[in-house]
Amino acid sequence: MIEFENLEEKQISTKEIYDGYILHVAVDEVELPNGNRSSREYVTHLGAVGIVPVTDDGEVIIEHQFRYPLHRVITEIPAGKLDSASEAPLDAAKRELLEETGIEADEWIDLGEYHPAAAYCSEKLTLYLARGLHAGDQKLDRDEFLNIEKVPMQDVIDDVLSGKITDGKTVCAVLRAAVHLGYLVKK
Known part of the structure; x- marks a missing residue:
């Protein structure tokens, strides 16, 4: 079984897609733990x-x-x-x-x-x-x-x-x- 020393992804850039009353949607480019890059689509919410x-x-x-x-x-x-x-x-x-x-x-x-x-x-x-x-x-x-x-x-x-x-x-x-x-x- 593979075990990674570090699981954290680091934000490189962010792009706001939607800014609503309750929800906000963004796409971030991230650096993965292995150094590769990927994108993450996500919703932010106040709680x-x-x-x-x-x-x-x-x-x-x-x-x-x-x-x-x-x-x-x-x-x-x-x-x-x-x-x-x-x-x-x-x-x-x-x-x-x-x-x-x-x-x-x-x-x-x-x-x-x-x-x-x-x-x-x-x-x-x-x-x-x-x-x-x-x-x-x-x-x-x-x-x-x-x-x-x-x-x-x-x-x-x-x-x-x-x-x-x-x-x-x-x-x-x-x-x-x-x-x-x-x-x-x-x-």
Whole structure:
């Protein structure tokens, strides 16, 4: 098996292809670890957050939302993008949970980071478990339409493990929350 001493690729040049509201696309020429050159097409993204809000009764507040690229409604956790590069992920998580669900939380547990498509996108999601939930005022964005449902945590875990829930951030966050809450045990 070949093992490389250095795996880092060095940027030689960059060309912006698209500069959108959420996504930015570039093509870089890079120097590979062996000295050869190649190109890398990639998307840059400010980052986002995902929240697993769990009630005192062990229910998860989940969303059903139409996702245009898939042309269907999917089940996912509350989530959203950072509003700026300087916005703290926890602040974004609190804002998104309130905006999308009308729920606030007293306890926030960091579940770590998740890179949904590291091969071609810089997006990093910071995932949280939210506990101590109480009602606030839902404030959906003007172009946001979703339905909210409370589902027992074990049912959400079962839907993740069976493949019924396919959203990557939701799969990752629910499994991490399940371990944290003792629904799944690490060996």
